[in-house]
Amino acid sequence: MEQEIALLRETELFRDLSGEQIGKILKISRKVTFPEGEVIMREGEEGDTMYIILEGTVEVVKSLVMGDPDEEANEKNKVFTRLDASDHAVFGEIALLEMMRRTATIKTVTKCRFYEIKKESFLSLTEADHELGYRIFLNLARIVSARLRKADEDTIKLTTALSIILRES
Numbered sequence: 504m505e506q507e508i509a510l511l512r513e514t515e516l517f518r519d520l521s522g523e524q525i526g527k528i529l530k531i532s533r534k535v536t537f538p539e540g541e542v543i544m545r546e547g548e549e550g551d552t553m554y555i556i557l558e559g560t561v562e563v564v565k566s567l568v569m570g571d572p573d574e575e576a577n578e579k580n581k582v583f584t585r586l587d588a589s590d591h592a593v594f595g596e597i598a599l600l601e602m603m604r605r606t607a608t609i610k611t612v613t614k615c616r617f618y619e620i621k622k623e624s625f626l627s628l629t630e631a632d633h634e635l636g637y638r639i640f641l642n643l644a645r646i647v648s649a650r651l652r653k654a655d656e657d658t659i660k661l662t663t664a665l666s667i668i669l670r671e672s
């Protein structure tokens with residue numbers, strides 16, 4: 504159990520939590536395994552689960568066209584990043600906040616093991632332990648804020664590139 508607590512301490516979402524608090528998170532977590540090449544979540548589908556990578560590597564894939572993402576149209580999809588266990592990566596965390604469509608497809612590159620946390624269990628835990636809930640939601644806000652800042656920077660880069668291209672044509 505100490506090794507699992509140490510592993511979760513490295514995860515940004517659980518930063519500054521005590522061993523006891525992380526132990527509570529472990530109690531609501533379930534270990535799951537996916538083979539290489541498996542889609543864990545698909546962009547556009549509703550989800551209620553967050554994952555923490557324990558072993559393996561995944562790809563984060565986004566559709567480059569509006570509407571339903573078409574898995575067969577690979578030229579319309581872009582691999583945005585790869586995450587692995589050494590990143591102490593968490594994905595699907597927005598599903599803990601609200602019932603919303605997934606913003607990307609996550610696919611395993613290698614055989615992977617994860618901790619899986621369901622929204623209902625997570626919300627019950629944070630309701631029962633307000634200090635734990637406060638710390639996790641503060642960390643979650645930091646993660647979402649950093650991703651929003653990066654998305655803003657990417658939007659500015661794309662807008663700049665597009666305006667240069669349009670000016671030259």
